[in-house]
């Protein structure tokens with residue numbers, strides 16, 4: 001499975017929400033995430049961190065970020081992107097069982113990965129265990145026009161089953177995606 005993502009790595013940042021090259025898109029994601037994260041400095045786990053765009057965005061905003069991704073090609077690109085930063089690092093590992101310190105994170109962030117994992121309930125319980133008391137889980141997911149993904153209702157249900165109170169923030173605005181969308185995209189904060 002990681003080989004499939006290795007193959008995606010080279011072109012991954014071409015999507016506006018992946019590379020965040022457009023200043024408006026970049027600013028919108030920064031504003032969205034920081035408005036739901038504890039204030040910096042705080043420690044964040046970015047699970048399924050891909051090419052590290054969000055990790056580096058948050059490191060530049062003053063957070064300490066640990067990224068986990070099982071694709072070594074993605075992690076190579078993430079490490080290159082983070083090369084001149086000190087407070088962000090990446091490990092090649094399974095995000096379903098991240099090799100991170102329990103109860104050590106102010107927030108666990110995961111964008112567009114939960115939907116790919118075979119046992120999301122068990123995975124979410126593990127992610128919640130990474131949080132310090134009062135820590136937050138931020139899940140950006142979607143139920144895409146392709147038929148892939150998780151509905152917001154299902155993600156909310158999974159989060160509640162993991163023992164957390166969930167808050168839904170729909171993300172219909174084109175500014176996040178670089179184009180108008182008609183499918184369901186959202187952030188769940190727990």
Ligand SMILES: C[S@@+](CC[C@H](N)C(=O)[O-])C[C@H]1O[C@@H](n2cnc3c(N)ncnc32)[C@H](O)[C@@H]1O
Pocket residue numbers: 002005006017018047048049050051052053054068069070071074093094095096110111112113116117
């Ligand atoms: C759609 S990309 C999202 C990347 C990043 N979160 C973002 O939003 O830019 C999915 C990422 O999750 C990673 N991934 C998928 N399943 C994983 C798993 N079980 N463990 C670790 N990484 C995984 C892939 O390698 C890929 O980098």
